[in-house]
Amino acid sequence: MQPNFNPFSVNALRGTIGLIYEQLFDFNTAHENEFMPSLATKYTWAPGGKAIDLTLDNRAKWSDGSALTADDVIFTFGYLKQHDLLALPVDKVTKTADGVHLTFTKPAYAAIQDLGRTVIVPQKVWTGKDPDTDTNLKPMGSGPYSLGQVTGQQATFTARDDYWKQKVPVPQITYVTTSNTNLLAQQLVRHEVDLAYAGIPDVKNQYVQKNPAQNHLWPVYASMKPLMLNLKRKPFDNVHVRKGIALSIDRQAVTDAYNPGVYQPVGPTGLYQGTWSKWIDAKDRDPVKPDKTAALAEFAQAGYQEQGGKLIGADGKQLKFQILTVSAFADGMAYTQELASQLAAVGIDATVNGVPSAAYTGDEDKRDFDAIYGDAFTFGTNPYTFYNKMLSKKSKTNVVGWDDPATEAALGTLAQAAPEAQLQASKPLQQIMLTQLPVVPVSVKGTPYMYNTEHWTGWPSAEDPYTTPDPGAISGVFAATMFLSLKPA
Incomplete structure (x- = not known):
């Protein structure tokens, strides 16, 4: 770990956002996108979506005891804009x-989650700092933890006894690195690690079944x-x-x-029917089931006929293609190999082209591929970002x-639709997925969060999905909400 x-x-480093620095707010994407307050307790859109009012929590304080004010929020947005770090259309x-009151250059309804995830920093510390080069080794934030020690293998955060929101239940949080998933599995089983997520093979048998009363798995289907x-x-x-x-x-x-x-089949709109069912028409929710007869009828309309177990085109050649994936990912290779074998069953000469990560990215950027199974598209608070990243020509x-x-x-x-109009505005994009198939939805990717209850209880779970159990990457609100909700076992 580099400090x-x-x-x-x-x-x-993980923990910087959420433990030391706080964001404005977020939405609970693990459940039904409920609003999750942090530094901001409320937001109110102006008609048309070109302005928004944020109510700030007036209890918020920096770790030196001084108040976090609207001036710090205004400074942060100005700082981001000055250094070309602001992807939002803030005017x-x-x-x-x-x-604070924010105005935008265009309707910004679809950017609400990105707005909420803005990290607020103290003006008195960050004035003059270079965001590209400064590693900020003595951070002063408003979050529930202060920096402890950092070594090559771990980073420690210590609870603030003067945190402005509540008493912090967990006195110390340590983020650790591990060399491989086999070692991590052993650390999890021995309860040397309380929370982790990684591609451990056969995780239910390797971890959960070792101690079902205390070892738990919750895959959060986010992409x-x-x-x-x-x-x-x-x-x-x-x-x-x-x-x-x-x-x-x-x-x-x-x-x-x-x-x-850890993965689940997904319906043909691409939206996960488990958490997006209210957005999807009932007839379009269930994943498409394999149907060889119907598949051959579609291929026939494209000029392909089954001959001797092979799908032959008008040119007399078998339909043939390679599926690109990253060879270093054992799970990705297994999923892709299964995919190829199923396509072979209808007469397609489908093979897996497993390559190193750099080659995968290079071929993808150059569009030098037949097919790809490896990328995932994240769901947001509404389907705009999801569909835009997948389908927009830009x-x-x-x-x-x-x-x-x-x-x-x-x-x-959809980008300019008010919240109450977004469901209906998403329907044309769902129809394009259903009728044109610009991509072929296969599965939802579950991040396999593994945790034990020997030392701490109150973890978010499928039964109580109050937040995603992410220890802090994009959303510090998720991390802080989780750590502040734990109780000693």
């Missing part, structure tokens, strides 16, 4: 009687993994080929190929090359 507590750095930030076909290459530009492929896949078998229970992560005016128009409408 870096700059909350604006991509190399900031001005001004003080109000109970907080969707599609099979992505290169639409700039034939025959993937043909929608009937894409539909035939979609009907050939046994999604349950794919998700069970390496670590049963998105760098739209690697399949989908370019469709109707999609761009629907994205534009």
Whole structure:
């Protein structure tokens, strides 16, 4: 571990955001996107979505005892803008009687979660700091912990006895590194580690079943993994080929190929039917089931016929393609191999092209691939970011090359839709997924959070999903909410 507590750095150590520095607010994406207050206790949109009022918690204090004020919030947004770190369309930030008022250059409804995740820093410390080079080795934040010690293998955070919000129940939190998943599995079983997430194979048997009373697993389904076909290459530009492929896949078998229970099949809109059911029409919620007869009918409309167990095109050649994935990821290789074997069952010569991570990224950037199974698209507080990253012609992560005016128009409408109109505004994008299949939804990726209750109870779980048990990466609100909710066993 390299000491870096700059909350604006991509190399900031875990715990910097959430334990030391706090964000404005967040939404509980592990449940039903409930509002989670932090430094801001309330937000109110102006009609049209080009302005918002934030009510700040007037109890908030920096670790030196001084008050965190609207001036610090205004400074932070100005600092981010000055250093080109602000991805939000913020125009001005001004003080109000109970907080701040932000105006935007365009309707910003869809950016509400990104706005909430803004990390607030003290003006008196950060004036003059360079966000690109300063590692901030003596951080002063408003969060429940202060920095302890950092070594090459761990970083320790110590509870503040003067935290402004409440008494901090866990006196010390230590983030540790580990060399491999086998060692981590042993540390978890011995309860040397209380919380972790990693791709431990057969995690239920390797961890949970070792001590079912105290060892727990909660996969939080936060992103969707599609099979992505290169639409700039034939025959993937043909929608009937894409539909035939979609009907050939046994999604349950794919998700069970390496670590049963960590992935789940996903419905054809790409939105996870478990947490997004209110957004999806009932007839479109369930994952597509494999149907070889229907698949062959779709392939036939694209000119492919089954001959001797092979899918042969008008040119007399078998439909053949490679699926690109990262060779170093054992779980990803297993899922992709299962996917390829299912496509082979309908007569496609599908093989896995496992390559190093750098080669994977390079081929993806150059669009030098037939198909990809490896990328995942994260769900947000509404489907805009999810669909925009996947389907917009302006998105760098739209690697399949989908370019469709109707999609761009629907994205534009959803981006500016008020919260109460977002469900209806998402319907055209869902229909594009259902009828055009720009990507083929396969599974939802569960982050496998593993925790034990020997030392602490009150962890978030499937039964009590009050937050995602993330120890602090993007959302410090998730981390702080969890640690402040624990109780000694």
